[in-house]
Amino acid sequence: MKISFTHWKASDGKYLGYLNDYPDHWAQGNDLNDLKDHLADLHDLFASENVPGIKRVGELEVAALRPRSQASAHQPASSGADLPRLRHTDDHRTNPPPTTGRAATNGHGHGALAM
Numbered sequence: 001m002k003i004s005f006t007h008w009k010a011s012d013g014k015y016l017g018y019l020n021d022y023p024d025h026w027a028q029g030n031d032l033n034d035l036k037d038h039l040a041d042l043h044d045l046f047a048s049e050n051v052p053g054i055k056r057v058g059e060l061e062v063a064a065l066r067p068r069s070q071a072s073a074h075q076p077a078s079s080g081a082d083l084p085r086l087r088h089t090d091d092h093r094t095n096p097p098p099t100t101g102r103a104a105t106n107g108h109g110h111g112a113l114a115m
Helices: 032-048
Strands: 005-009 015-019 026-029 103-105 111-113
Touching: 005 032, 015 032, 026 032
Parallel strands: none
Antiparallel strands: 005 015, 015 026, 103 111
């Protein structure tokens, strides 16, 4: 089985990366092979256990355009009042993205340089 991941070399020479299916969970290694070992361990853990709070990337297939029914074809365009409301959450305030090196967050989910 092949698992896609994203990786990069940090300024300290360590390799950082994450599984693309679990972008919130980073790993690090001394070299690329070490990073791959750590990412494989993460994948094994996440795939074998129902770990609470693990965000996963999924795919959803939808039709490009759905024809309107005959009943709705003669109704005027919606004002938006009857549309479902989406709930916005500021998840980044309670769960800031991981940072590396000297970067830190300022408590509001925005990066601040640590001096």
